[in-house]
Each structure stands twice: as C-alpha cells, then as structure tokens.
Amino acid sequence: PVIMSCPKTRGIFRINLNQSIFQKELVIDGRDYTSIQSLAIDWLHRNIYFVNTRLQSIDVCRLNGSFCYILLHQTISDYLPQRIVLYPEKGYE
Numbered sequence: 001p002v003i004m005s006c007p008k009t010r011g012i013f014r015i016n017l018n019q020s021i022f023q024k025e026l027v028i029d030g031r032d033y034t035s036i037q038s039l040a041i042d043w044l045h046r047n048i049y050f051v052n053t054r055l056q057s058i059d060v061c062r063l064n065g066s067f068c069y070i071l072l073h074q075t076i077s078d079y080l081p082q083r084i085v086l087y088p089e090k091g092y093e
Contacts, residue, residue, distance in 0.1 A: 003048065005036040012048060028065045037082050044088040051084050058084065
C-alpha cells in the first residue's frame, strides 16, 4: 500500500493498488491535518509520523489512525522541520 496526504481532501490515506483499480481508505481524519508538509512510516512499530505546518507540530498516529498525539509543538516556526525521517531499528532514545 501507499500512504499519502492530500490537502484538498484534508487527510492521510492508504491507497491499495489492486491491479489497475485504486482503493482509497481514509487513515487519519483531516480536521487538523490540512497542512502536512512531510510524513514517514515506522513499519516496525506501525506508526505514522508527520510534520503539520499549520499547527507547527510533529504528530504521530498508529497506522490505523488511532492514538494520535503531538510529539513536538513549537510556537517558533524556525525550529519546526520541513521533512521527517525515521530510524525505527534504533528506537527512541
């Protein structure tokens, strides 16, 4: 599957490529996710991490869209990254 964000539809979607048919499934509701700059998938722990420029935060949710919370919230935009990359084998330190 492909995980993508779409500002027009305001959400994060899972797209299953089944032959030539696109099956789109909403993973995370887009109420507060209209400005996703970057996202990264942690397949080992089944999490989605993303940079939300509107809320100036780095958020994480389970791959099924549950248990969403803000990891980092900055009031100064200079400290908010534009891209995010994970190293899941290293874990959290």
